[in-house]
Amino acid sequence: MAVELDFLTTDPEEMELVSRYWAMNEYGEFLMPLKDLVPFKEIKQPAQLTKFVRTLCLAYDMNDICKCGKPHRASGRSGVSKSQRQSHRPCEACLEQQLLEKQAKEAADRAELEAKLAPHVEWMNSRSLAYRDLADDSVLLLQALYASVGPRLWEGRFTHDDCSDLSPYNSGQFASRLYRAGVLGDDPEAAWQGTYYLSEGEVRIRLEYAKLFLPPDVELGSGEEAFSLLIDRDFKNSEALSKLWLDYACDDVIRYLMDQCELHNQFIEPDALVKIQDTIRHGLHTYSVSQLWFIVWKVVRDAAALSRRSYYSQERATATIATKIRKQLEFADQTGELRDTWSRPPAHIVGTLGIVLNELFGIDERSRGESVLYMFAQMGKQQEANSDAHELAVAFMRDTLDLDTPLQALEAFAELIRSGLTTEDALVKAVQRNPEHFTS
Template sequence: MAVRLEFLTQDPQEIELAERYWAMDGEGVYLERVSDLLPFREVTQPGALAKHVRHFCRAYDGNQVCHVCNGEMRINGRSEAKKSPQRSSRPCGDCQKLQREEEETRAAASRAALEERLAPISARARSTVISYADLADDSVLILLAIEALIGPKLLQGVFSLRDCDELTPMGGDDFVRRLYRRGVLLDDPAVAEADAYFLKDGELWHKSALVRYFLPPDTLMGRGEEAFSLQRHRELTDAEALTNLWLDYSVADVMRYLHYQCSLHGQDLGSEALEKVEGAVRHGLRRYSVAQMWFIMWKVSKDAAALASRSYYSRESAAATIPTKIRKQLEIADQGSALRNEWTRPEPHIAGSLGMVFNDLFGLDEYSKGADVLELFASLSSQGRDDGVELSELATTFMNATLDGGKSLPALEAFADLVRAGLSTEDALWETINRNPALFQ
């Protein structure tokens, strides 16, 4: 018999039942049907017999060997027996037990190594302080927007990325991570969800969705409402930071609308196409409003849908024309064609708490023209400067000071960055000087 039996009973009737159940001829055909073995005591259904037999008899198939130790494989029912010799695809019971024990040992060692790596991170997170007064203007605006969403959790507790989903129309992950990279927000492994942190090839990784973030205490005033309240009334003058944050937010607002339009027409843009669109949108927002860019998104999506109905276009090839169509619409607008500015926000499309902060502090919304916004931020950077200084005198002072200090190249690069951000020549010079006061003493 190919099946070897190992009895756990001395009951003659049970032994006889097991032998009859497993009895087969030389071809591997069972000699008796299961139904012929019933009833047996309280067992009356064929489906219950195999389970009942397993209680007092272990069966090992001589035709199956474990691929780990080459031992016989234990089987639970007739259907598992094989008619010819072969290696099993799974380990035998003893090997499975050994593998589980080894895996538990490795897991315990991994947990210990992870805890050892996380302990100093938690300790450092709990002891770190930052200067709220030194925070960049855009960091303060993002924090104000987060506070508008989660309230006291920002100042006294911890929060997750999920809590910030309504920071912008496209979520809040990128903005929260920006603060995390700057050290404005920290994470404490001790309060994170299970499996938030893990080791991979000796490196510590984390799953952002499971991490818990918090705002560390202020250097002077600690943590809480009193320390943070000063930031609500601080003077915001960093034109470059404010401009870039407005553009980041506005791009998200426009892209949310484009995704909405594409979903209506069944259009799918790949990552490369989306990157091109974001670049074009960001460029357009330096001059036009979010609502005007919405109009362009509506038009190009509609035009691409009409194009897809033509026999020589597929839906995919038509959608691929959207980035070029956006740039074309911006070219037409730059040449004097008026863009509609009354486009309304769709019902499910929120402005987000960051949009509300921009509105509360600067009166900006989806109808604010990009050129006006950049001019507004540029004007903020001129606060506190000496307007009696002539532009030519200012430029001469700037060049002489940077040349004498041997820092002309980084100073010119900083000046160029501010001009690209939309500042005028004079405003860019003043902003560069304000950021490097030691050069002009």
């Protein structure tokens, strides 16, 4: 017999039934059909017999051997092997041992993770920021984030999902941007299990699941008063603001692209999407989001039509989208014509970042990229000019006081103003007239 029995009953009739049920010939064929084993006591149907036999014995398949050398349990006739083999699945004893080893390793990993997270937890609990010193793009993003999650920004904790209305498509990239810039902190004690893990002995974080928060200001702590420092910001970093707007505008176009692809059953591979994003970002240096929407609408429709041709597959047709967008941009550059009346679909949100950009700078989906970038560039130049004028005024006043000629200097300066010069030009003239007295 290829099955070894361990009886759980001492009833002779039941033991005989079990032996007849499992009886096999040398070819591994069962000798007794199930229909010939019933009725037996209350058992009337063959379907009930196997379940009853399992309560009377433990059957071990001697042809199905675990790596440890022990046979596997057989639950019924259908699971018995007809020839000798070594199984790749563990027996019950091995499975229990593996489970114990797995639990021990998980416990050790948790202990190691908690030990390595402890300094991080302590640091996050004590962190603070100088709100006045935060970069312009970070401040603008925090304003948009506040519009998305409210006072939870500093009072509670939030995740990427909580601020999904930050931008039209991939809001998480902007929350992650703040975290990587050191503006947002994370709270391991509030995080879901699995957010933090060990890799090569180092702690890693799944940022999309992390519980994030805005650390307090070094002077005013947390609250509405402290956050007001970020509301009244005088923006001046043209490069940072330009990059942030391009990131947002590209996100706005990609959302429209994904909607159109879904409409036409097109799937864009991740590598192809990166190429498309680069192309769209380049186009946004000149054109508006609305104009790029028109291009997207046209090329996705063309790709969908192409996929219906006998010599084109869906994948090949979709792969042409990046090149088609580039071609449309080149054509627009040559002709100077590109439709700009495309409207935002009802389900396609602006996002709180888009609202803040509109409130602060009057930017929307119809703002041409060249105009937006020029506006930011002029802001930077104005700031440089203001800085130069400030330094010139400081030098004028310092040297005037040092020479003890304040009245004469002020009269000369007033005369220049009356002649129609601006304040800055009057300062320059005053210094030029008295190079031996004033330094620029």
